[in-house]
Amino acid sequence: MFGDYSLGDLGSIFAMQGFAGLILFSVYVLMALGLAIIFGQMGVINMAHGEFMILGAYMTWLCSEFFAAYLPSLFGIYFFVAMALAFVASGSLGMLVEWALIKRLYKRPLDTLLATWGLSLILQQAYRSIFGPREVGVNLPDWMLGSLQVTDSIEVPINGLLVMALTILITIAVYLLIFRSRWGQQVRAVVQNRVMAGAVGIDTEKVDRLTFGLGCGIAGIAGSAFTMIGSTGPTSGQLYIVDTFLVVVFGGAASLFGTIASAFTISQTQSTLEFFLSGSMAKVITLLAVVAILMLRPQGLFTLKVRR
């Protein structure tokens, strides 16, 4: 499949596809970060994670429509407002869900998988009733549409760079929050020993609710980024849930660095292969490779060395 291209062409293709994969990478990282917090820290398998992402995407779409209709002068910056709104909306829904559903299931992790699957069906139907069954797309402001000309044959899309930069910022913020802040210390304490954490005065219920909300909120931001690579429909989120779980497992649960590395590997492999093969075969090969590696190394790429 490489035979028809010269070495220089191949270099350009890899670079171009690599940059084109940046948004996919950002979506994967943000989705997987949220999932890794919920799954790695709380042991809850959130099958509705894709639907939280799509809520963020719908918020972004609403924002773009609202700014286009009422505040056209501020249209250039609506995307940042939309991201914040997506975070708040998905995060609040997440806290509500945690309060109503998840908190009763902490002792049965496999059952959270079934219950959140039920939740995802309900959310999909809700989106269909509220926003309609048709897929919607957002308009980006002009300044985000261009691309930077790096060399003659390599162009870098600006929106990709922007989303990438935001993703890095959010990742650093999450890292600081979990590993450096007082609250993160409480989260980790609850994970390690719920009963003891309660005994030393940590409000474990509140910590759980905020953790779940944070994970879902980050998924909402992923939804904002997602609007740049796909159109938003009621079932769009379901397509991403398998990939995202693989990203988390492949990276090694509970390892933030592993999550990022595996999101990068998977999104870049897929994006590069897509140039040479059909989209579906690229996906099959990527997923197969991940599953094969997981069969040989089930603990994932990076693991924390802990005594169990």
Place this chain on the structure above:
Amino acid sequence: MKLAFLSRRDVLFLAVLAFLLLVVFPFALDGFRLNLVGKYLTYAFAALGLVLCWGYGGILSLGQGVFFALGGYGMAMYLKLEASSVENTKIQSTPGIPDFMDWNQITELPYFWQPFHSFPLTLILILVVPALFAFVIGAAMFKRRVSGVYFAIITQAIAAIMTILIIGQQGYTGGVNGITDLRTLHGWDIRTDSAKFILYFVNAVLLLGVILIAMFVRDSKLGRILVAMRDKEDRVRFSGYSVANFQIFVFCLAGVFAAIGGAMFTLQVGFMSPSLTGIVPSIEMVIYTAVGGRFSLFGAVYGTLAVSFARTSLSESFPQLWLLGLGALFIATVLFFPNGLAGIWRDYVQPTVDRVLKLRGKPSDPAWEAGKSSTAPAE
């Protein structure tokens, strides 16, 4: 034949189910509805496999649709080849190959289709291929002590890969439409009403047979080891049992059950498509099992029937409500009835029935008691 492993209660349940499937449904329902019930029952095969695998063995597989597909596509490939005889397909540019291959400019039958010319070989492959596939997955995962959530996620990924592959490789698999326009089985037209009637009975008898096999496994020493493994895997391992081998066996068995269901689905419905085998149908099989009661073989059958009936009637009259209903049903089952229909029966109906019939069977099933304790806090 003396079935020593059955308790009196099991015999009674089996008789009731057999009466329902073989007498009540065929007399009470018209041909269309009976065919529909037959279609639902094919999913019960997969649900039965999940009871052994998930309820007893503690291995949650979200990829049972893969095995359903392997069985279903095996049967569909045989039927398709029979329907694509040279006389039937003489208008194609290459006569004698399935129509969708011709549309995709394939001029020669691919090698993996060749064995499906022979009926006996097809029947063998329908059972052997899923078992081998399950063995490979199981051996790779269980020998490395992967279990629980990780196993569930990886089986789900395999279901996703399989679906994308089937849809992507249109020329070899029929793509998103699947394999359609199936006509005869070994010269016998499967589209007539009488054929559908007979196939329903074949399906029901096979289902009862699979239940018997599952009961045999459940009540054997193997079944007890499965339950022990689910609740205290390390203790079983330290007692000298090879945990992985038991897990592989039960996963293969569940896969073969699902494959039988898939093959019967193709025969009764007359087509096979990727929409019946992907992530969503695989999870629905888990739903059937959960609603029926994950520790109960009979519960799996009734759960499948109940959810499918509810789906058909709800989606006929209120199409928007169906997803909401299914989601709510699922959440309610998990939150309030973790043992499903079988749990409700056991807690509320069984005592009365026992008193009336003066049954004194086993006081309790080890799987249930253990199941209760496994919901207690983990240490």
